[in-house]
Amino acid sequence: MADIKDPENTLILDTTKGEVVIELLTEEAPEHAARIKELARENFYDGIIFHRVIDGFMAQGGDPTGSGMGGSKKPDLKAEFNDTKHVRGVCSMARSQNPNSANSQFFICFDDATFLDKQYTAWGRVIEGMENVDEFSRGEPPKNPDSITTMKVAADA
Numbered sequence: 001m002a003d004i005k006d007p008e009n010t011l012i013l014d015t016t017k018g019e020v021v022i023e024l025l026t027e028e029a030p031e032h033a034a035r036i037k038e039l040a041r042e043n044f045y046d047g048i049i050f051h052r053v054i055d056g057f058m059a060q061g062g063d064p065t066g067s068g069m070g071g072s073k074k075p076d077l078k079a080e081f082n083d084t085k086h087v088r089g090v091c092s093m094a095r096s097q098n099p100n101s102a103n104s105q106f107f108i109c110f111d112d113a114t115f116l117d118k119q120y121t122a123w124g125r126v127i128e129g130m131e132n133v134d135e136f137s138r139g140e141p142p143k144n145p146d147s148i149t150t151m152k153v154a155a156d157a
Contacts, residue, residue, distance in 0.1 A: 002128035007154035018132035032123035062105035071103030084122035091124035
């Protein structure tokens, strides 16, 4: 079991490959962490697929349409670029070319992706279950995509 220091700022994702526990980076990206938590509490992510999974790079999800073009009905977020390095297990927001267009889509880095540093908002870090993320079906989109069964804030679980 993960060492959860702050249940209010920890997410538990039940995925088709097993549990993934993410610690929110509330100091580095307060608005993004709050948005992910808010959407989790609204069950927004439940059933959403990982629609873009690139070996050695990242797994992207958070789009209710599964197309990579969708998001929540909430307004886009202003960028909160920070000093967190995009390395294995880091969770960051996906966005369009507009730096202030992050909404609900996010990705989990499989490997070093530091070329994304200070261009995408890192908002979390996998503290347990990265081996389950490693098992996600690859593709853009994958033939048989994996999904988030449920995403909960640990304090609510």
